[in-house]
Amino acid sequence: MQINGQNYRSVWFEDGRLKIIDQNKIPFEFEIREYGNYMEVVQAIKDMTVRGAPAIGAAGAFGLALAALYAPEEKFRSYLRSARDELILSRPTAVDLSIGVNYVYESTLKFIPDIEHARQVAVLAANEFANKSEADCLQIGNIGAELIEPGSRILTHCNAGALATVDHGTALSVIRQAHKQGKNIFVYVDETRPRFQGALLTAFELEQEGIPHAIITDSAAGFYFQKKEIDIVITGADRICLNGDIANKIGTYEKAVMAWVHKVPFYIAAPRSTFDFSCAKGEDIPIEVRSEDEIKIIGDTYVANPSSTALNPAFDITPAHYISGIITPKGVFTASEAALKVQL
Amino acid sequence: MQINGQNYRSVWFEDGRLKIIDQNKIPFEFEIREYGNYMEVVQAIKDMTVRGAPAIGAAGAFGLALAALYAPEEKFRSYLRSARDELILSRPTAVDLSIGVNYVYESTLKFIPDIEHARQVAVLAANEFANKSEADCLQIGNIGAELIEPGSRILTHCNAGALATVDHGTALSVIRQAHKQGKNIFVYVDETRPRFQGALLTAFELEQEGIPHAIITDSAAGFYFQKKEIDIVITGADRICLNGDIANKIGTYEKAVMAWVHKVPFYIAAPRSTFDFSCAKGEDIPIEVRSEDEIKIIGDTYVANPSSTALNPAFDITPAHYISGIITPKGVFTASEAALKVQL
Numbered sequence: 051m052q053i054n055g056q057n058y059r060s061v062w063f064e065d066g067r068l069k070i071i072d073q074n075k076i077p078f079e080f081e082i083r084e085y086g087n088y089m090e091v092v093q094a095i096k097d098m099t100v101r102g103a104p105a106i107g108a109a110g111a112f113g114l115a116l117a118a119l120y121a122p123e124e125k126f127r128s129y130l131r132s133a134r135d136e137l138i139l140s141r142p143t144a145v146d147l148s149i150g151v152n153y154v155y156e157s158t159l160k161f162i163p164d165i166e167h168a169r170q171v172a173v174l175a176a177n178e179f180a181n182k183s184e185a186d187c188l189q190i191g192n193i194g195a196e197l198i199e200p201g202s203r204i205l206t207h208c209n210a211g212a213l214a215t216v217d218h219g220t221a222l223s224v225i226r227q228a229h230k231q232g233k234n235i236f237v238y239v240d241e242t243r244p245r246f247q248g249a250l251l252t253a254f255e256l257e258q259e260g261i262p263h264a265i266i267t268d269s270a271a272g273f274y275f276q277k278k279e280i281d282i283v284i285t286g287a288d289r290i291c292l293n294g295d296i297a298n299k300i301g302t303y304e305k306a307v308m309a310w311v312h313k314v315p316f317y318i319a320a321p322r323s324t325f326d327f328s329c330a331k332g333e334d335i336p337i338e339v340r341s342e343d344e345i346k347i348i349g350d351t352y353v354a355n356p357s358s359t360a361l362n363p364a365f366d367i368t369p370a371h372y373i374s375g376i377i378t379p380k381g382v383f384t385a386s387e388a389a390l391k392v393q394l
Numbered sequence: 395m396q397i398n399g400q401n402y403r404s405v406w407f408e409d410g411r412l413k414i415i416d417q418n419k420i421p422f423e424f425e426i427r428e429y430g431n432y433m434e435v436v437q438a439i440k441d442m443t444v445r446g447a448p449a450i451g452a453a454g455a456f457g458l459a460l461a462a463l464y465a466p467e468e469k470f471r472s473y474l475r476s477a478r479d480e481l482i483l484s485r486p487t488a489v490d491l492s493i494g495v496n497y498v499y500e501s502t503l504k505f506i507p508d509i510e511h512a513r514q515v516a517v518l519a520a521n522e523f524a525n526k527s528e529a530d531c532l533q534i535g536n537i538g539a540e541l542i543e544p545g546s547r548i549l550t551h552c553n554a555g556a557l558a559t560v561d562h563g564t565a566l567s568v569i570r571q572a573h574k575q576g577k578n579i580f581v582y583v584d585e586t587r588p589r590f591q592g593a594l595l596t597a598f599e600l601e602q603e604g605i606p607h608a609i610i611t612d613s614a615a616g617f618y619f620q621k622k623e624i625d626i627v628i629t630g631a632d633r634i635c636l637n638g639d640i641a642n643k644i645g646t647y648e649k650a651v652m653a654w655v656h657k658v659p660f661y662i663a664a665p666r667s668t669f670d671f672s673c674a675k676g677e678d679i680p681i682e683v684r685s686e687d688e689i690k691i692i693g694d695t696y697v698a699n700p701s702s703t704a705l706n707p708a709f710d711i712t713p714a715h716y717i718s719g720i721i722t723p724k725g726v727f728t729a730s731e732a733a734l735k736v737q738l
Contacts, residue, residue, distance in 0.1 A: 077699040238705075241689065241698065243587060243611040249690070249698035257702050265704040267587040267689060269612040269645030273681075273710040276647060301613030303620060304648060311651050337617075345585065345611060346593070349695030354585065354593035355421040358601055360609040361582075366617040 051212035051219075052258050053080055059184065059217045060105045061112060063177060066119060068112040070100050073213055077254035088117040088133045095140040095147070102214020103288060104183050104321060107146030110137045111176040114154040118172030123165050130158065145289070146323045153179050180216045186321040187218040189379035194224030194284070194319055197375075197382065200233045202281045205271055205309075207240040208299035209251035210286025210319060220286040220319040222255055224377060229261045237263040238274060242299060244344040244362060268301050275312040283309045283316045284377075290318070290325045294370030294385025295332030300363055306372035315374040318385070322378065322392045332367035340364045395556030395563075396602050397424060403528065403561045404449045405456060407521060410463060412456040414444045417557055421598035432461040432477045439484040439491070445591070446558020447632050448527050451490030451667055454481045455520040458498040462516030467509050474499065486682055489633050490667040497523050528560040530665040533723035535567030538628070538663055541719075541726065542572040542579060546625045549615055549653075551584040552643035553595035554630025554663060564630040564663035566599060568721060573605045581607035582618060586643060588688040588706060612645050619656040627653045627660045628721075634662070634669045638714030638729025639676030644707055650716040659718040662729070666722065666736045676711035684708045 051058055053071075061070050068085040074097070075081045083099060085091050091113030094100055100109045117133030118126075134155045138148045157175035161168035198204070210221035218226060228235050237256055242248035249265045256263040266274070274280050283305055287296040296302075296318055309316035329335060342360035346352060354360060370385035383391045395402055397415075405414050412429040418441070419425045427443060429435050435457030438444050444453045461477030462470075478499045482492045501519035505512035542548070554565035562570060572579050581600055586592035593609045600607040610618070618624050627649055631640040640646075640662055653660035673679060686704035690696060698704060714729035727735045 078696065239702075240613075241587070241704075243585070243613070246697045249702075249704075253699035253702035257699055263702065265686075265689060265698050265702055267612070267644065267706075269584075269587070269648045270705070270707060270710075272648035272651065273644060273707050276711065300611065300617060304613045304616035304652060307616065307655050308648060308651060311655065342609075345609060348692045348697060351693030351695065352422065353590045353692060354609050355597035355601055358583075358593075358597035358607065358609055360585075360593070361614070362611075363614060363617050366614075367620065 051217055051255060060213050061100060061108045061180065061216060063112050063115065063173060068109070068116055070094055070109060071213065072099050073101050073251065074099055076213065077250055085116065087120060088113040088137060091116065092136050092140045102209065103146040104187070104215040104323065105213065106141055107150035107323060108180040108183055108216045110147045111150035111154045111179040113137045114151050115172040115176035118158050118169050126165050126168070127162060130155065145326060149323055150179050183321065184216040184218065186379040187215045187220060187223045190220055190319050190321065190377055191218055191223030191227035193379070193381060194317070194377040195227035195231055197282070197317065198224065198228035198233055198235060199281065202228070202233065203236045203238065203279055205238045205240070205280045205283045205305065206252060207248060207285045207302050207305050208242045209247040211252055211255040213251050213255065214286065220321065221284040222252065224284055224319050225261065226259060229259065235261065237261060238271065238280060239263055239265045240268045240271060240301065240305070241265055242301065243268055271305060272308055275308050275314065280314055283314060284319055287318045287320045287324050288365060289329065289335055290320060290376065290389065291329040291331050291334065292327065292389045293331045294373060294376070294388060296368050296373065297332065297335045297365045298368065300366050303366040303368045306368040310372050316372060317375050317377055318373055319377040325389050325392055327389065332369060335367060338364040395561055395599060404557050405444060405452045405524065405560060407456050407459065407517060412453070412460055414438060414453060415557065416443050417445055417595060418443055420557065420595055429460065431464060432457040432481060435460065436480050436484045446553060447488045447490040447668055448531065448559035448564070448665055449557065450485055450488045451494035452524040452527055452560045454491045455494035455498045455523040457481050458495050459516040459520035462502050462513050470509050470512070471506060474502065486680060489670045493667045494523050524560045527665060527667070528562065530723040531559045531562035531564060531567045534564055534663050534665065534721055535562055535571035537723070537725060538568030538661070538721040539571035539575055541626070541661065541721070542568065542577055543625065544577045546577065547580045547582065547623055549582045549584070549624045549627045549649065550596060551592060551629045551646050551649050552586045553591040555596055555599040557595050557599065558630065564665065565628040566596065568628055568663050569605065570603060573603065579605065581605060582615065582624060583607050583609045584612045584615060584645065584649070585609055586645065587612055591643070615649060616652055619652050619658065624658055627658060628663055631662045631664045631668050632709060633673065633679055634664055634720065634733065635673040635675050635678065636671065636733045637675045638717060638720070638732055640712050640717065641676065641679045641709045642712065644710050647710040647712045650712040654716045660716060661719050661721055662717055663721040669733050669736055671733065676713060679711060682708040
């Protein structure tokens, strides 16, 4: 991704250290944090310095590489096992995280008792995982961009951007590629209450790439649907079930229904790691309910009657029949067949 | 309405001055502002010290009474005409405003050249307008409460409360009466971005009256629709056209579509003054576009990428066919027949 005219990934390994763009500071400050041990990476995942399932997956993979690199030789195996467990538990719902961590863990174990070799392999495996993740996102962009007609006005929700992945993004990878192809697109960015990831992160990424866009409040999308000023909707997903139901940031379901009523195509962009093959249907997905303070307080300002209760479900379920297609690195599939097709 | 156990109207005339509950301070401070001339009332409407179409209508009526009361005798007529024009222009989407202002204007003009008599009539006419407005809202509540089944979970958007009217509210009058009748209701309150009138004002009014409720982000409503936890939607309106299309706070249209898709009844509660008999259909209603800073900055906190543009349409149009009925002081009518029926 472009930031201040330079190319960056959201997470990368350099000189034996993990570097992460601090997403809690974007768009106000651009700060790169450095990590020399896995415990710091656990903390960075917990405090959302790094967020977005694929980005967390790569951070976890590099976190385990750090553990392997600096583990005491005499207790290499047990140190690595603790690191694996702590990293995976730092964000229990992110399926990418356990995939990334376990990939590096298994790769490294094979080379014990040659510890020096194992250390090298850990870093190689983490880099391989991150590179594959990045390539998948670029592929999503190239495949998805074919769906974008010239002059399209695109609605997106939350941040499915380069910051949320190793690079390029999922929904934003499609948008980036369509823009690079000169398709003259315009993006409506849902601000995405309560945490404003659309207004803060997606708008920042689009501005950095010079992609024309405007932030709107979440339920202003209906106004633009009605005026026929939205041609296509693309979002990411947090989880995709076998039947094609998806979980994504709260508010996604309303966008899908509005798109359906207005006969506007609604696409999900996601890598293979977002598919949960243990999940039959949307109802099976547990919905995280977060603190009411995220709704009631912004900065130091109360934006709600302080003594009223607020309810803050963080995700909602969009049933497969509202989804025009799922854009994956392997192609665009109908929601109901996507889980099968990405496995082939 | 009850505030701290006392009964209040949102606007009233006392000792030659207009008093208004400052809605920009609710729920954090309860402050009553006083106005001695119409220019201050224009400003109070513009800065939303008073908001909500019927409350603005009454404020406008009292504003013109202030103009009549203190107009220089030698240019009474031209002063009154300027006051009328400035008051009406202070909020373009609110039709009640021009009705209230013009009612006092026409009533007053009849008594020229007896200026002293005209001044008295202006105050009487404004009070008459406000009293009628209050009685209409109470009637809306009594009629609308019949639509509420015991145990109903009601969704409302923005503030169609006592604060938005002279008293009782429109949508909230229905909710108040249903609650007073012991119907064991629960209210989901859309926070209503960008200005949070739901989270701030509606939640405050409900809390003051002891009505069980919870604040949700605007696009979390879909989550509760999907779970079948919303039984009925009631909102107010800023304007109702002859064909039954209505304009209301941005986001209302999405709630109407969501209700329609989920087969949940969607009602508008509104007095006669909300009907614009000069407006054939929703497309004819001009939509006020407000400052992008309402979206981007909250208190002192930027909640958006500062250099991105935000678009801030303040209202949207809900077509008649999404509306189950319009609750008026004269009865509940289908949207398409309501304009005719309220005139009879």
